[in-house]
Amino acid sequence: xxxxxxxxxxxxxxxxxxxxxxxxxxxxxxxxxxxxxxxxxxxxxxxxxxxxxxxxxxxxxxxxxxxxxxxxxxxxxxxxxxxxxxxxxxxxxxxxxxxxxxxxxxxxxxxxxxxxxxxxxxxxxxxxxxxxxxxxxxxxxxxxxxxxxxxxxxxxxxxxxxxxxxxxxxxxxxxxxxxxxxxxxxxxxxxxxxxxxxxxxxxxxxxxxxxxxxxxxxxxxxxxxxxxxxxxxxxxxxxxxxxxxxxxxxxxxxxxxxxxxxxxxxxxxxxxxxxxxxxxxxxxxxxxxxxxxxxxxxxxxxxxxxxxxxxxxxxxxxxxxxxxxxxxxxxxxxxxxxxxxxxx
Ligand SMILES: Cc1ncc(COP(=O)(O)O)c(C=O)c1O
Numbered sequence: 001x002x003x004x005x006x007x008x009x010x011x012x013x014x015x016x017x018x019x020x021x022x023x024x025x026x027x028x029x030x031x032x033x034x035x036x037x038x039x040x041x042x043x044x045x046x047x048x049x050x051x052x053x054x055x056x057x058x059x060x061x062x063x064x065x066x067x068x069x070x071x072x073x074x075x076x077x078x079x080x081x082x083x084x085x086x087x088x089x090x091x092x093x094x095x096x097x098x099x100x101x102x103x104x105x106x107x108x109x110x111x112x113x114x115x116x117x118x119x120x121x122x123x124x125x126x127x128x129x130x131x132x133x134x135x136x137x138x139x140x141x142x143x144x145x146x147x148x149x150x151x152x153x154x155x156x157x158x159x160x161x162x163x164x165x166x167x168x169x170x171x172x173x174x175x176x177x178x179x180x181x182x183x184x185x186x187x188x189x190x191x192x193x194x195x196x197x198x199x200x201x202x203x204x205x206x207x208x209x210x211x212x213x214x215x216x217x218x219x220x221x222x223x224x225x226x227x228x229x230x231x232x233x234x235x236x237x238x239x240x241x242x243x244x245x246x247x248x249x250x251x252x253x254x255x256x257x258x259x260x261x262x263x264x265x266x267x268x269x270x271x272x273x274x275x276x277x278x279x280x281x282x283x284x285x286x287x288x289x290x291x292x293x294x295x296x297x298x299x300x301x302x303x304x305x306x307x308x309x310x311x312x313x314x315x316x317x318x319x320x321x322x323x324x325x326x327x328x329x330x331x332x333x334x335x336x337x338x339x340x341x342x343x344x
Contacts, residue, residue: 005219008183019071043318060328062094065174073163084109121335172246178210202303
């Protein structure tokens with residue numbers, strides 16, 4: 001039996017079953033980018049969902065994620081967070097910020113692989129909000145995850161109640177928050193009487209899983225282009241479908257996605273994760289100089305480059321509208337100015 005599409009209010013009602021702490025500035029604005037759209041040509045209207053303005057120390061997608069993660073943590077009696085990723089992790093910065101706001105201790109294990117450890121960008125902010133930082137040479141992914149799990153076990157043995165970066169638990173909850181973001185966008189588009197031709201977002205994980213789930217729940221027929229910032233050693237669409245389905249399950253909804261429902265595109269990663277691409281640089285400078293909106297070289301500029309490439313390739317008819325979901329990440333540009341303005 002086909003599953004029904006839902007109204008934005010019904011998506012929100014489904015998420016209300018889950019514990020949540022209000023942390024983000026919501027709803028974020030949906031703004032049109034007329035000068036940017038005119039520059040890229042093709043007669044397509046471009047809208048931006050300003051999730052770079054979610055608050056929690058300089059915004060980004062993790063502020064939405066954290067509403068559900070901290071809800072889960074507080075409901076389970078946690079008194080500290082044990083988290084980790086790369087030194088310039090937006091995720092860790094936002095988690096440290098939420099810990100500060102809620103009075104929880106934050107322990108960060110940061111992989112310094114190829115990243116400087118001067119206090120700049122996200123790392124500076126981690127220190128500023130009072131996180132305890134330790135560096136490691138372990139790679140992000142399974143290696144770092146097992147270090148974090150073992151540190152959490154040590155804290156538990158010492159009588160603490162740690163909530164830790166445990167992907168099967170935290171990724172589906174994070175995805176729920178982006179199904180809700182899609183409900184927010186659906187209402188904003190309806191108020192403008194617009195039907196979108198595509199969504200774009202930077203993701204190879206929770207955010208994309210949530211965007212794809214939200215698209216399915218709300219019945220958007222257009223593509224949701226998930227522009228991967230990095231390659232993982234697993235099948236990204238299959239993992240995202242699993243996470244989207246686990247999110248739907250937590251919301252008590254019968255909707256399920258197949259890997260083929262996830263339009264994950266790895267073709268904008270080159271020359272590598274965190275290394276700027278010429279197309280990303282063009283996108284970053286175009287958006288900054290036409291609309292005074294910042295992107296970052298690791299995530300959002302490359303996703304915006306995909307939007308530009310598709311519009312220039314004539315994928316969307318003149319007069320149609322596309323939506324770029326800005327996931328934040330801006331603090332990283334201060335840590336790596338040489339990658340943002342090469343030659344200066
Ligand atoms: C700025 C920014 N955009 C997008 C992403 C991708 O998010 P996710 O892992 O939820 O897919 C990240 C992840 O760290 C990020 O920091």
